[in-house]
Amino acid sequence: MKGCMDCRIPGCLALRDNRPPCPVVKLKTAASTWATQQRHERNPLRASLSAWEGRVSASCSPIVDSQGLYSDFHSSLREIGRTPTWHLSQRMWRVILLLGNAVLVGAQSGVAIEFCSAVDFGLEGTADVLARGFSDYFVKVPFTVEKLLGAARSDSVDFSASRIAVADGTAVGAALIARRGWTSRLAGMAIVPEARRQGVGRALVHRVLEDAKNRGDRTMVLEVVEQNEPAVALYEGCGFKKQRRLVGFSTQSESGFATAGLAEVDLRAAGEAMTLCGVADLPWQLSGETVAHLTPPNAAFRLDGAWVATSSLSASEVSIHAVAGVPGAEYVKSASGILYALGAKFPGKRWTMKAVWPEELGEVFSAVGFTRTPLSQWQMIVSLSWTSAGSAPAFAIVDVAAAASRHGQR
Ligand SMILES: CC(C)(COP(=O)(O)OP(=O)(O)OC[C@H]1O[C@@H](n2cnc3c(N)ncnc32)[C@H](O)[C@@H]1OP(=O)(O)O)[C@@H](O)C(=O)NCCC(=O)NCCS
Known part of the structure; x- marks a missing residue:
């Protein structure tokens, strides 16, 4: 394949689209503008590098001469009297990877x-x-x-x-x-x-x-349907790691005996309690912060130190948004207890729980007759820090005794 007249890289989009100027030359010009800017900014390196990154990442779809770009970058640094460090090199390679990605997009689709x-x-x-x-x-x-x-x-x-x-x-x-x-x-x-x-x-x-x-x-998280192979492959390819499997449940409640002590509470108070006493590293949607931001007709209840948040109870199908049991050994018993009491108080409803529940908590729901629904998800995380690799936090129930007793008295 012939190279472009300007950059001489075979397959350059300037050649393919007959659309000068050559994108690689454009990038090199951007790099030299960046180098010029270095001399003028107060905190030149950081500010200009970010600006330059921003410009090129949002820019065209070039075929990138990555080695050339990298050495241009290093000579620019030397020109302004800075020694290329490992950290800067990493940052530059990141830009190049980003450009490489833009190249793929451009090369395959022919559009920016x-x-x-x-x-x-x-x-x-x-x-x-x-x-x-x-x-x-x-x-x-x-x-x-x-x-x-x-x-x-x-x-x-x-x-x-x-x-x-x-x-x-x-x-x-x-x-x-x-x-x-x-x-x-x-x-x-x-x-x-x-x-x-x-x-x-x-x-x-x-x-x-x-x-x-x-x-x-510091981190980015997501949940992805386990059966969605394209999306799982995409996220893993971008560095996300699986933390745990999330599952969903449903059940139809029969009429039952209402349990004394089940009290409706403010969603905000339930959210706060769930943050302090709940399971660590819950998926975003189950977290206390999410519950605290819900408003009626969603509802929340408390029973003996356990908490539950639901969608509107006037509907025939009710979604359970979040549940938290009493921290420690009583967790499963108290969490399933509040679900049982809820089913008894509002009989004849279909109860559903989206696939956002850590598989490890299945015991809570099977104890009160819930069955698993077919879809499951992966909870995933990527560390955004330069130095430490992403690590998946282990499943743990946060036992905050002081917080629990505080909320038990509400
Ligand atoms: C998942 C989705 C976002 C991928 O977008 P896309 O633009 O097609 O993905 P890309 O072309 O950038 O592909 C990147 C990687 O994703 C994976 N991938 C994408 N489509 C795939 C497919 N059909 N089968 C297998 N892997 C696939 C591959 O690992 C691919 O890398 P590769 O090309 O080197 O093999 C897209 O299919 C989509 O929008 N699906 C419907 C909505 C959805 O599922 N969203 C995710 C919800 S969490």
Whole structure:
């Protein structure tokens, strides 16, 4: 294959699309602008490197001469009297990987992929691209602006951090990002069917990981349907590690004897108690923070130090959002006890629990007649730190005695 007249790299998109200027030359120009900027900024290295990364990651779809780019980078450093360190080299390689990814997208699709925030793109457009991306999904996911706003409230979805992938002016994919403290969650991600298998999904995940690193986050988490092989492969390929299997349950309750002591409580108080006394490292949706952000007609109950949060109890099918038992040895007994009491108080309902429950907690639900539903998920995590590899926290019930006794007195 002939090389481009400018960069001489075989298969360069400038050749293929007959679309000068050559993207590699464009990149090299960007690199030298970056080097010039180094001399002017107060904290030049960091600021300019980030700016340069941002520019190239959002830019064209070049064939990248990675070695050339790398040595340009090193000579730029020397020019401004800085010694190339391991840390800087790692950062540069990351940029090159990112570019390599853009190359794949460009080389396969022949179009440039750009990323914009969901705020800039607009919520209606974001809901539309998600609805198209999830149109052939395992379960029906109705994406509307209202649903997105609900996710912003209870799941902490941050639209300014969420990204839309745009090709030739058309939205082809979206990644919803939720944020709490140092952790981000990939809360929903889809590529429209006609744009799949062209590297857009990988480029989008890399982009949101990059954004998260740049804002100083330490980890990104997600849940993915175990049977969704393309998505599991995509996330593993982007560095996510499996933490644990999550499962769902359902049951039909018969009439029963109401248990004395079951009291309705504020969702906020239930959320706070679940944060302090619940299972460590629960999936985002089961966490106390999520429960604390729910509002009526969702509801919460307490029984002898155990807590439960549900969807509206006036419906015939009720979703159990979260359960927490008494920390320690009584955990399973108290958590299943509150579920039994709830079923007895509201007889004749179908109770469902989405596949977000750690498999290890199955005992709680089987004890009160729940059966497992077919779908399961992987809870996954990636460490965003430069130095430490991602490690999966072990399953543990946090036994915060002081907190438990405090909440027991509410
Ligand atoms: C999963 C999904 C986002 C992948 O997007 P995509 O743009 O097609 O993915 P890419 O082309 O970037 O592929 C990246 C990697 O993902 C994996 N992958 C993607 N599609 C795959 C498929 N059909 N079969 C197996 N692996 C697949 C591969 O590991 C691939 O790397 P490779 O090309 O080197 O083999 C897309 O299929 C989708 O939107 N599905 C419907 C919604 C969904 O499942 N979302 C995830 C919810 S958690």
